[in-house]
Amino acid sequence: MARNKVQFQKGLDMAEFQRLYGSEEQCHAALVTMRWPTGFICPKCTTSKYSFCTPKRLFQCSGCGLQTSVRAGTVFQKSKTPLTKWFLAMHLMTCSKNDISGMELSRQLDVKWDTAWLIKQKLMEVMLQRNSIYKLKGDIQVDDAYQGGEKAGKPGRGAANKLPFVIAVETRDGRPIYTQLRVVSGFTNEAIRDYAMANIAAGARVLSDGLACWNGFDEAGLKHISKITGSGRPTDIGFKWVNTGLGNTKGSITGTCRSIDARHTPRYLASYEWRYNRRFELPKNLARLAGVAVTISPQPRKTIAAVRPKATDLSG
Ligand SMILES: [Zn+2]
Numbered sequence: 201m202a203r204n205k206v207q208f209q210k211g212l213d214m215a216e217f218q219r220l221y222g223s224e225e226q227c228h229a230a231l232v233t234m235r236w237p238t239g240f241i242c243p244k245c246t247t248s249k250y251s252f253c254t255p256k257r258l259f260q261c262s263g264c265g266l267q268t269s270v271r272a273g274t275v276f277q278k279s280k281t282p283l284t285k286w287f288l289a290m291h292l293m294t295c296s297k298n299d300i301s302g303m304e305l306s307r308q309l310d311v312k313w314d315t316a317w318l319i320k321q322k323l324m325e326v327m328l329q330r331n332s333i334y335k336l337k338g339d340i341q342v343d344d345a346y347q348g349g350e351k352a353g354k355p356g357r358g359a360a361n362k363l364p365f366v367i368a369v370e371t372r373d374g375r376p377i378y379t380q381l382r383v384v385s386g387f388t389n390e391a392i393r394d395y396a397m398a399n400i401a402a403g404a405r406v407l408s409d410g411l412a413c414w415n416g417f418d419e420a421g422l423k424h425i426s427k428i429t430g431s432g433r434p435t436d437i438g439f440k441w442v443n444t445g446l447g448n449t450k451g452s453i454t455g456t457c458r459s460i461d462a463r464h465t466p467r468y469l470a471s472y473e474w475r476y477n478r479r480f481e482l483p484k485n486l487a488r489l490a491g492v493a494v495t496i497s498p499q500p501r502k503t504i505a506a507v508r509p510k511a512t513d514l515s516g
Contacts, residue, residue, distance in 0.1 A: 289309060368400070393419040
């Protein structure tokens with residue numbers, strides 16, 4: 201049997217990672233190039249002339265005198281963690297299809313657990329914000345799901361402690377291409393219509409089971425086919441890829457993080473979505489994430505960790 205080219209592709213191995221991003225200078229230079237591809241531009245006055253203060257890696261603008269750094273104004277702002285550790289975190293979070301737990305990340309980076317946890321949350325926030333600019337198109341399978349417990353027929357749907365999300369898979373010639381794992385306010389017509397209008401391109405053909413809320417796809421002006429599948433999760437071949445994707449995501453979340461806090465669930469789902477949609481060219485994933493991270497505004501701890509989790513949770 202022919203090997204799956206996506207599964208068996210070569211990634212960015214550790215030796216190559218060390219060669220490219222092994223020193224603080226290399227990581228700094230990489231970020232500078234990503235943030236200012238045509239050279240430094242002052243964020244205050246847009247002057248391109250500057251002097252560089254090497255010990256603190258500060259750019260001093262020759263126009264207005266502003267002292268700034270490549271981290272300032274980005275998701276890396278205010279972090280005291282060396283860029284080599286940030287780059288290793290980005291590599292470990294993007295080099296395989298599965299997640300890495302906060303505890304494992306803290307061991308690999310040799311930082312405290314809550315430092316690793318915050319780095320991970322900030323990078324997942326980058327993924328979340330990036331995901332939101334893409335829409336699925338063409339043939340799409342959808343299903344309803346809950347984080348915190350799989351639905352089991354009608355009684356499981358809508359349970360109070362579960363966070364509802366839509367799983368959607370775009371297929372081409374019957375093969376899965378891209379996915380979305382998007383938290384919704386509930387499985388109502390209105391919520392699905394809003395989801396569809398924001399995340400599905402016009403002209404798409406959506407296949408769902410018979411749940412009433414999917415009429416929201418019709419309301420959004422999409423071509424929608426509803427298959428009555430009986431109680432429980434649809435097993436019809438048309439739902440193969442949403443079923444596979446949901447099984448893999450849930451298995452991985454449970455296996456890696458044991459439990460995740462509902463307040464942070466959208467970011468965890470976003471990280472699975474991000475990795476899945478970038479599984480075709482693994483060696484590029486670190487640079488892709490870093491390239492977006494320098495465009496995302498600072499994410500202060502107080503907004504990321506609305507309520508700080510207990511270290512004893514061993515969560516994500
Ligand atoms: Zn300036």
